[in-house]
Amino acid sequence: MLIEGLIAVAFVAALVVFVSPNEYAGRLAAALSLLPIVGSLYMWSQFDATGNALLGGSIAFETDFVWLTLGGLDVHWFVGLDGISMPLVVLTTILTTLAIVSAWTPIDTRQSQFYGLMLFMEANLLGVFTALDFFVWFVFWEAVLVPMYFLVGIWGGPRRKYAAIKFFVYTNIASLAMFIGFIALVFGLGDSVSSMRLPEIAMALRGGELGGFAGLDAGALKLAAFVAMFIGFGVKVPIVPLHTWLPDAHVEAPTPASVMLAGVLLKMGTYALLRFNFTMMPDVAQALVVPIALIAVISVIYGAVLALAQQDLKRIVAYSSVSSMGYVILGLIAYTTYGVGGATFQMVAHGLISGLMFMAVGVIYNTTHTRMVGDMSGIADRMPVTSGIFVAGAFGYMGLPLMAGFAGEFFIFQGAFASTVHAAMPLFTAAAMFGIVIVAGYLLLAMQRTLFGPFRFDGEYEVTEAAFHDVAPLAVLLLLVIVLGVAPDLFFQMIQQAVNPILQTGGGL
């Protein structure tokens, strides 16, 4: 019942904040959002799952009962955690609180609605990461879109309406493609499954129970479903060339929404890819290894090159997210402990670091009201603490050792080099590693031009150090990045446990 409690607390908190007066909404939301943190940390301390939840492992905090019966295919309320989802739940709860605190300064209208939506989104995100029945999962997955649409559309920048509708349309069409793909698989499985529970479907698919459906034989159906789901999840990740909604959404979104978008929402895509495509259909994934690895490498390089060309600090960070998510795909397709495990670890690490970067850009923007690299220089003079954390975060992004980004990327590269899924994997890995150089290039360039050098600022605003409650979330995130970098085993052990079953049954790797 712990998971239900966690989700319910977030829902109730959202409702309470929504009807509270605007003046207190921010403080109240921050206070209430501590409850899910306590809950998730308690669950982490009591975590006792072994193996992968989908492949017969023991599931922590499991609840499973029939929700509704539908001609042979039951829908269950089925939630639980394993080593892949536990870190993401912790990440979600922590990042939500920090994002809420970071919203105190920039959000000055309709606060109660803003914070209510943030908590509502948290509740649904927790649902996405804990649900183990396709239906329950899909309900939460779709429900995450709604608050994000409003957060961008109401509190965003000048082109917010365009960005919000673009985000909504892209992700909804993606969901439709994914839904059709998955349901076709379920129909293809016929009588061999009796419910929509993901473990049951995963086992049946891996056990070769798939039959034909709608004129396709089993092989073609599996391939078509894999591609449909890959595209559906790929929009969320996002992979090149399905990424064009992301820069618009990020640039127009208010800072706290960007933090959630980059920190957690993008991870929904990679999490789903891992849970569905790579866990359920390893044979198809390995047959498609060249196109997938190619997409990963292109995302890494192309995202980084685009970031290099930007003048807007937020756009730089947004495109670099595309680049970082490319690494995750590369790790997943490697099908080695370090590859898939590293990819999962990178989801958490990137969630923290990109959250940190977006927040830092937001804090600078709160003071200067501009994000253009050319409009300012020498900000470090006036905002030493913020600039210091910004620099540290950027180094984390570049993969400085003893920071979480290093651990994640190192695991991925190690795993991808050693991978035997395809003879060319080392080549792909080498090409992707080149991305790190570009990342270092654009981040150093941007920092040098904005933070260092003689102070110059053309705007009419006074540039001074940000308030304590603006800097504190940055400091907490930096601390977490360093902690995870020094001791990756905090999460990596449970991740490895959950990842190994995928590999063992995945074609003898």
Added chain:
Amino acid sequence: MSALLALQSSPLPDWAAVAPALILALTGLLLLAIDSINPTSSNSPVLAGISTAGSLFAFAVAGWFLIEGTGQAATGGEISLYGDALVVDGMSLFFTLIFTIVAAMVSIASMDYLSKQRYQGEFYALVLFAATGMVLMSMSNSLATAFVSLELASLPSYALVGFLKDNKGSIEAALKYFLIGALSSAVFAFGISLVYAATGSLLFPDVARALSGGTGMTGVLGMGMLMILGGFAFKTASVPFHFWAPEAYEGAPAPVSAFLSSASKAAGFAVAFRVFIEAFPITQLPAGVDWVLAFQILAVVTMTLGNFAAATQENVKRMLAYSSIGHAGYALIGLAALSANGPNANVLGASMAHLLVYGFMNTGAFLFIALVEHWGVGRTFEDYNGLGAKAPMASVAMSVFMFSLAGLPPFGGFFSKYVLFYSAIEAGFWWLAAVGAINSALSLFYYSRVVKALWIEDDTSSLELGSKPVGLYTAILFAAVGTLLLLPAFRPVIETAQTVAAALF
């Protein structure tokens, strides 16, 4: 408790099975009596309260019957009354739940909406008489009672649409509704006479028996069935008898639009389900007479036309009217996806469950329009700009209705649409489900326009909203909570619907 035990130990007489209809009719008469004491005063809380209480009482009785299994297989099967002219079974009770809960919501909402109108007692009485007619429609077991109860539901509806006597739109709507209604009644009656000519009976079971013996007048029978189908198309606002719906829903007082588009539509489906399944069983149709095909065409055309027309509207109320036509198309799947040996109960039950969920979300949406009209805000999408900041609770509720109508999770409409399309696939009509799913995806476009206007567009008017009317808020929030709770609580709904639907086959 002891009273309840006494009831259980001594079964109620058979006629008590029509109690929901009796309660509605008596409440209507009571309202007229109260109103005649002092016709000039308009004591709206009392009148609305009695009307709501009567509807809820009928709802409770119907719910109690349904739980106790009245008219279902467990307690001895359907209860036939008045020489088989009426029949009380699970399906009629299920539909009664829809009519009564919608009537209750509409009654309580009308308290504020009508606060400045005259003849309020008559208004509530007409609502309850119409609801009585709808309950009888769902119980009718003969073409004659079907016709009479259809008229009983329709005549008060004409008056209700034209209730705003000094409003041109209202009068125009009522006239249009009445003319098309009269025409379709005539067509319906003519259809009945043709069926009678071919089979020699008006009672559904007798018609079916005559068909199983074969008929020499296949052409006459087919023509009669087609005309009867036309009568239902009118009542459910399906193509090709849908022309009245946009005008009537737009011109009518918004609570009446809610009542017509939710309850009256469901009533049309209730009687259509029974007539076509009981009187013209698929397995006994003569060759060349295939009403399933007719319903398939109707379903596809209705949902597509409704959706595309809704997408082009600038007026929110009119958009909802067309969306209501689109939803009639979805509900028609319940008849269009039937086959000789298919999972018919599942299909029909899914359609019934969708109508129940629709009763909540669509009523709520129209009542939100009523609230906005009460405030004097305009009717186009642009007039709705920025309402979210001024009236957050009502706007949240409206967003819930819009997302649920579009079939997005996590609302009741998601499950009901999903189960409907799923059962169509299960029955082998995957193309029907595909058309429905595509239409449903398209519908997100125009539903989200409302949500966008409420929350995201900047407020351009300087209009101050008046007070927050209690009755309208109660009804809207009740509908929103219902729409939301029908997601976790969908299991009993769909199971009941499919069980009671199974009794028809």
